[in-house]
């Protein structure tokens with residue numbers, strides 16, 4: 001296990017150097033992808049790459065019948081909506097082109113899934129997350145205690161802001177000397193796509209498709225806007241989401257009130273009544289990652305049938321315009337389904 005961990009550190013450091021050479025970026029996308037000796041990314045739903053598939057797959061007989069539990073969800077009425085943009089900020093991410101999608105009615109969670117929600121799931125099913133199985137997860141350096149940082153390999157400590165922290169998981173978001181007791185209403189983090197999929201199944205739900213997520217993000221605004229509420233980041237000088245203020249990555253002035261995650265109920269909702277669609281934590285979607293999109297209209301698109309990375313949307317509390325201007329509805333990023341990090345969570349959706 002130690003050899004694997006060291007290998008992860010070496011690969012991680014290498015990838016960060018590679019990313020640096022490509023210009024400024026938040027390095028919260030594929031750089032964070034979990035690397036294993038047995039790379040089995042690309043497997044389908046329910047697969048657990050930590051080699052404990054029986055334990056990590058939610059047992060069918062433990063699903064609760066909560067199909068009718070629409071509380072905490074908003075219904076998005078069927079219609080034809082525009083997604084993507086013809087003014088991409090990150091062209092290589094596949095933010096464009098702008099295209100029409102026709103969606104059936106669907107429900108989507110009003111809030112990001114919280115630690116309280118996930119604890120309920122873990123208690124009911126015994127689910128162990130992939131971060132718990134692998135024994136580590138990625139954390140932003142500035143959130144770690146000096147003690148935790150001192151235990152991390154020197155070579156990694158020299159790398160920029162992302163550090164793989166041993167024994168870090170959703171219960172211990174900044175490593176063993178941290179807990180979630182005072183943040184049960186914060187979004188759960190350090191959950192992989194596989195973990196998120198298992199949770200949604202247990203709730204009788206599923207992850208949203210990328211198109212559903214983006215339509216939900218846009219909040220019913222008729223014309224294309226950057227953010228769920230409009231084009232101005234801080235209308236009337238009020239913060240509308242939890243991102244990074246100050247100078248990234250050295251100084252987080254937290255003018256929005258939060259250095260790390262915020263409670264899922266913070267900040268005003270968008271036109272559909274949805275909170276923190278952008279900012280706070282990135283959110284997994286069900287689509288495989290691809291950067292080429294047809295501009296032809298599509299009906300209930302679900303993305304490609306296979307791939308290596310899953311699409312995540314919305315940006316996080318670590319995003320700043322200078323480094324990761326991805327707290328926009330059209331923005332997107334990617335990770336392998338077994339990856340976890342301290343700024344990556346999810347919400348669920350449901351077909352009618």
Ligand SMILES: [Ca+2]
Pocket residue numbers: 242243244245254255256257258259260317
């Ligand atoms: Ca903040």
Ligand SMILES: [Ca+2]
Pocket residue numbers: 112276277278279280281282283314315
């Ligand atoms: Ca979010």
